[in-house]
Amino acid sequence: xxxxxxxxxxxxxxxxxxxxxxxxxxxxxxxxxxxxxxxxxxxxxxxxxxxxxxxxxxxxxxxxxxxxxxxxxxxxxxxxxxxxxxxxxxxxxxxxxxxxxxxxxxxxxxxxxxxxxxxxxxxxxxxxxxxxx
Amino acid sequence: xxxxxxxxxxxxxxxxxxxxxxxxxxxxxxxxxxxxxxxxxxxxxxxxxxxxxxxxxxxxxxxxxxxxxxxxxxxxxxxxxxxxxxxxxxxxxxxxxxxxxxxxxxxxxxxxxxxxxxxxxxxxxxxxxxxxxxxxxxxxxxxxxxxxxxxxxxxxxxxxxxxxxxxxxxxxxxxxxxxxxxxxxxxxxxxxxxxxxxxxxxxxxxxxxxxxxxxxxxxxxxxxxxxxxxxxxxxxxxxxxxxxxxxxxxxxxxxxxxxxxxxxxxxxxxxxxxxxxxxxxxxxxxxxxxxxxxxxxxxxxxxxxxxxxxxxxxxxxxxxxxxxxxxxxxxxxxxxxxxxxxxxxxxxxxxxxxxxxxxxxxxxxxxxxxxxxxxxxxxxxxxxxxxxxxxxxxxxxxxxxxxxxxxxxxxxxxxxxxxxxxxxxxxxxxxxxxxxxxxxxxxxxxxxxxxxxxxxxxxxxxxxxxxxxxxxxxxxxxxxxxxxxxxxxxxxxxxxxxxxxx
Numbered sequence: 001x002x003x004x005x006x007x008x009x010x011x012x013x014x015x016x017x018x019x020x021x022x023x024x025x026x027x028x029x030x031x032x033x034x035x036x037x038x039x040x041x042x043x044x045x046x047x048x049x050x051x052x053x054x055x056x057x058x059x060x061x062x063x064x065x066x067x068x069x070x071x072x073x074x075x076x077x078x079x080x081x082x083x084x085x086x087x088x089x090x091x092x093x094x095x096x097x098x099x100x101x102x103x104x105x106x107x108x109x110x111x112x113x114x115x116x117x118x119x120x121x122x123x124x125x126x127x128x129x130x131x132x133x
Numbered sequence: 134x135x136x137x138x139x140x141x142x143x144x145x146x147x148x149x150x151x152x153x154x155x156x157x158x159x160x161x162x163x164x165x166x167x168x169x170x171x172x173x174x175x176x177x178x179x180x181x182x183x184x185x186x187x188x189x190x191x192x193x194x195x196x197x198x199x200x201x202x203x204x205x206x207x208x209x210x211x212x213x214x215x216x217x218x219x220x221x222x223x224x225x226x227x228x229x230x231x232x233x234x235x236x237x238x239x240x241x242x243x244x245x246x247x248x249x250x251x252x253x254x255x256x257x258x259x260x261x262x263x264x265x266x267x268x269x270x271x272x273x274x275x276x277x278x279x280x281x282x283x284x285x286x287x288x289x290x291x292x293x294x295x296x297x298x299x300x301x302x303x304x305x306x307x308x309x310x311x312x313x314x315x316x317x318x319x320x321x322x323x324x325x326x327x328x329x330x331x332x333x334x335x336x337x338x339x340x341x342x343x344x345x346x347x348x349x350x351x352x353x354x355x356x357x358x359x360x361x362x363x364x365x366x367x368x369x370x371x372x373x374x375x376x377x378x379x380x381x382x383x384x385x386x387x388x389x390x391x392x393x394x395x396x397x398x399x400x401x402x403x404x405x406x407x408x409x410x411x412x413x414x415x416x417x418x419x420x421x422x423x424x425x426x427x428x429x430x431x432x433x434x435x436x437x438x439x440x441x442x443x444x445x446x447x448x449x450x451x452x453x454x455x456x457x458x459x460x461x462x463x464x465x466x467x468x469x470x471x472x473x474x475x476x477x478x479x480x481x482x483x484x485x486x487x488x489x490x491x492x493x494x495x496x497x498x499x500x501x502x503x504x505x506x507x508x509x510x511x512x513x514x515x516x517x518x519x520x521x522x523x524x525x526x527x528x529x530x531x532x533x534x535x536x537x538x539x540x541x542x543x544x545x546x547x548x549x550x551x552x553x554x555x556x557x558x559x560x561x562x563x564x565x566x567x568x569x570x571x572x573x574x575x576x577x578x579x580x581x582x583x584x585x586x587x588x589x590x591x592x593x594x595x596x597x598x599x600x601x602x603x604x605x606x607x608x609x610x611x612x613x614x615x616x617x618x619x620x621x622x623x624x625x626x627x628x629x630x631x632x633x634x635x
Contacts, residue, residue: 013405015431019412022421064405090404093397111408115415 037068078104145333225296257281452594463622
């Protein structure tokens with residue numbers, strides 16, 4: 001039995017977010033969806049409001065975000081957290097992949113992606129995170 | 134043998150050899166004839182001196198004849214005179230009587246001599262022929278001339294002939310001089326040839342090197358190395374060729390970069406709606422979502438959006454390739470603006486409650502444009518103001534103005550101003566670039582109506598195709614103002630049919 005994990009989905013396209021959420025919930029995860037990079041940062045780090053950081057086991061991060069782009073979110077997350085990050089992006093050049101992974105992403109999924117593959121990758125990253133606490 | 138270097142070198146060599154040979158031949162000829170002239174002059178002078186001496190001897194001889202009655206002392210006189218005037222160096226003298234018999238002689242080539250009077254010449258001139266045996270060979274030495282020797286009564290009684298033998302030394306001198314001249318000419322010719330070939334080789338290298346570099350760079354370019362350039366140092370034709378090549382390579386590189394960006398941009402633009410489509414479809418397939426009418430409508434919307442995107446990309450690609458053919462006509466801009474506004478649900482009629490403020494002079498000249506493309510331009514501009522600029526309501530109306538401007542030819546300047554959040558300064562210049570989004574998600578914020586990110590780029594391409602310009606600037610009081618210029622119609626333009634509404 002897969003232990004229930006808390007997953008933050010940062011995706012500004014509501015259609016994609018809705019579909020991915022369906023998959024996450026069907027797999028028994030607790031999915032939290034935010035549509036903007038700043039809010040995602042605030043949720044993980046606690047933010048200036050001081051509401052307190054929320055614990056997440058994994059972040060699925062779209063790169064094309066309003067306000068604060070995914071690269072910046074990834075970099076700032078890495079400054080304060082070791083939470084596993086899977087990047088979701090339509091940018092697929094080698095440079096983009098290298099940049100994303102160098103910024104601290106744990107995996108990289110190119111759009112258009114299969115939600116099934118995304119789920120498999122989420123499982124893999126979670127397993128790895130469990131082995132290396 | 135197909136080397137340019139060798140050809141230049143050989144041509145240069147052949148030319149130099151020809152020129153040197155010609156000059157050598159000419160100067161040798163000139164030298165020889167000059168030398169001959171000098172020698173002849175000297176000989177003539179010598180002959181004249183001999184005659185002067187002979188005249189002096191004649192005086193002595195005539196005195197002796199008058200005194201003695203014959204030439205018994207002639208030999209003594211000639212001998213004494215010969216000694217007195219320099220011995221061996223002095224000219225010889227021969228005295229012949231009226232019958233041509235030798236009377237006396239000194240310094241003669243030999244003693245065997247025959248004399249004949251010279252016909253047709255001055256009186257008393259004779260031709261004397263000596264027979265000389267030298268080294269077993271018999272040669273004749275012939276001398277002409279002679280001075281008449283007269284008796285007491287004034288009659289010619291004998292002839293005195295001065296003998297100037299050709300000096301072997303002088304002949305040798307002349308030959309030696311010519312040989313010396315020849316030798317110097319040959320040395321000069323060799324020197325000039327070597328120098329010319331060296332210079333030719335250098336020149337060939339200067340020509341061939343850049344040509345080889347160019348050929349190398351062109352090969353490299355052909356193999357796909359678009360960064361290949363040639364070093365340009367000179368300002369001559371080769372330099373210009375090199376610069377032209379570099380310019381061409383740069384243009385190719387820019388075009389290739391643009392093409393790559395275009396391909397990457399297209400892929401990127403298509404991936405985003407495809408991701409939504411696929412995620413939703415797989416969710417339905419996996420039974421996580423129900424194929425409700427709403428879900429299907431959402432999928433159709435995505436498909437339609439993809440269709441728009443493909444249309445836009447095609448237009449842009451056609452415009453880039455210069456394949457977009459315009460059907461230019463004379464068009465009433467005001468009518469078209471109102472038509473575009475109506476099609477987007479904006480009431481173009483003036484009055485309260487309109488999301489549109491029109492400032493179109495009634496006497497505005499017609500524009501020269503392809504009506505279909507002009508409609509596309511106006512639709513994009515208004516759509517942009519509506520959705521990105523969040524304008525088009527009575528509180529935040531879109532303001533459209535048109536004015537005539539003169540840019541060499543008469544142009545119409547149309548401005549579309551919105552009340553949106555504006556665009557950061559650094560992005561203004563790039564906002565009309567293809568695939569450029571100020572905010573990566575701008576198009577999505579306005580619920581469902583997603584922009585393709587290509588609207589302004591296509592609009593600009595279309596406007597530029599018409600010979601106009603598109604500029605984006607900050608509008609006073611927030612928002613942006615897009616200014617488009619289009620050429621005014623000229624007398625010969627065909628009028629367009631009335632614009633179709635909707």
